[in-house]
Structure formats: structure tokens, C-alpha cells
Amino acid sequence: MGEGTENSVTDERDSRARFDERLATLERIAVLLPVLAAEALLILSLFLPFVTVTSYSEDDQVVNLSQLGLAFFGAVPTSSAGTSSGDIDAAGALFGVAFLGLFLVMLCSIVGLAIVARGGVSTRSARVLTTFAVLLAVGAAGAWLVIGLGATSESPWLPEAGSLTLVAGALLGAIVIFLPSFRSIWVRPQHS
Numbered sequence: 001m002g003e004g005t006e007n008s009v010t011d012e013r014d015s016r017a018r019f020d021e022r023l024a025t026l027e028r029i030a031v032l033l034p035v036l037a038a039e040a041l042l043i044l045s046l047f048l049p050f051v052t053v054t055s056y057s058e059d060d061q062v063v064n065l066s067q068l069g070l071a072f073f074g075a076v077p078t079s080s081a082g083t084s085s086g087d088i089d090a091a092g093a094l095f096g097v098a099f100l101g102l103f104l105v106m107l108c109s110i111v112g113l114a115i116v117a118r119g120g121v122s123t124r125s126a127r128v129l130t131t132f133a134v135l136l137a138v139g140a141a142g143a144w145l146v147i148g149l150g151a152t153s154e155s156p157w158l159p160e161a162g163s164l165t166l167v168a169g170a171l172l173g174a175i176v177i178f179l180p181s182f183r184s185i186w187v188r189p190q191h192s
Contacts, residue, residue, distance in 0.1 A: 027185045028119060028185070030182070030185065031116065031117065031119070031176060031182055031185050031186055032117050034172050034175060034176050034182075035113045035114075035116055035117040035172075035173075035176055036117070037169075037172055038113055038169045038170075038172035038173040038176065039110050039113050039114065039169075040169075041165045041166075041168045041169030041172065042106050042109060042110050042113075042165070042166070042169035042170075042173070043110060044161075044162070044165045044169075045065065045106070045162045045163070045165040045166035045169060046064075046065060046066070046103070046106060046107075046162075047064065047162070048064065048160065048161040048162035048165060049062040049063065049064055049160035049161060049162050050063055050064050050065045050067075050068055050143075050159075050160055050162035050163050050166075051063050051068065051147055051150065051157045051158060051159060051160055051162075051163060052157070052158040052160055053150070053156075053157055054156050054157075054158060062160065064162055065099060065102070065103055065106075065143075065162060065166075066100075066103055068099050069096050069097075069098075069099030069100035069102075069103055070096070070100070071096070095146060098139075098142060098146075099143070099146075101139070102139035102140075102142070102143060105132060105135045105136050105139050106136065106139075106166070108132050109132050109133065109135075109136045109170075109173055112128075112129045112132050112133075113173055113176070115129065116129065116176060116177070116186045117186075119185065119186045120186075120188045121186055121187050121188060122187075122188055123187060123188070126183070126186075126187045129177055130177055130178070133173055133174050133177035133178065136170045136173060136174070137170050137171075137174050139170075140166050140167050140170040143163060143166065144159075144163065144167065147159050147163060
């Protein structure tokens, strides 16, 4: 009778260990899929056209995110960003810094999402990743505000695929970073 009880306890432990292993695998997959989708969307938004600058006197110009940031500083032709003169003004410099900052935040967020996909992130690193998720969300919202301002100018801006994938990638990244059910999977538990 003692031997049968030991076997049943061992079987229960083995089945519990297999169950825990399967559950951990499913949890990793549940985090990995939105992380990969967010990374793919953010990478696509770096290369896809960001806005189309329409003009009544010239051909429409399609601009990606990096060109938009550099155009405000005069590093690329200003007509590609829809600015009318070659002078750099304070507002142009501010927008240029903002778009280049968004570009850098996107790159850091892509790396951060790769770290999240790996799992076992310390709480200190989780705070840094949360900061980048906030910056990415604010940057995506700010980019859309600038697109809105550009839509009311004399040469209107129209959003392109890059601006849409930026918002979708930022939204997925924020869901993975902020949602407690996802966060409990990729953050390493604290040891008291």
C-alpha cells in the first residue's frame, strides 16, 4: 500500500510538472506573437512612406520618417517635407528633433521588444522598457498631431502606410508592456 501511494504521488508530480511546462510554453507564445507583430510593424514603419505632401504647383512628394526628420534641418531637400523655404526656423528645428527622436525611440523599442520576447526581464529593466513604451506611444500620437497640422497647411499632408504601421506597432507594444497579464509573463518575479 505504501509503494502504490508513492507511485501515485510521483505520477501526480510528473503530470503537474508537464502541465506547468506546457503552460509556460503557451504563455511564451502568447507574448511572442504580439511582440513579433509589433516589431514587424515598427520596422516596416521605418521604411514605408510616412506622409504624402500634396502641392498644387508641383508633383506630390512621398516622404518617409527619417527624411521628414532630416528635412526640417535642411539635410535633405526641403520640398520633400513640404516646407516652403530653405531656412531653418525654431519650429522646424523642434519638429526635426522630435521626428529624429521618434526614430531613435522606435529603434530602442524594437530592441526592447526583443528583450521582452526573451522573457525573464528584471524589474529595473522593465521600468526602462516601460519608459520606452510611453515615449513610443507619445511619439506616435505626436506624429499624428503633426500630420494633422500638416493637413491644414497650404500643401496638405496625407498619412501613408508608414504612419499607420507606426500607430499599430506602438499600440501592440504598449499592450504587451502595460497589460498586467502579459507583464506577469515576461517580468522575472521578485525574490523577497
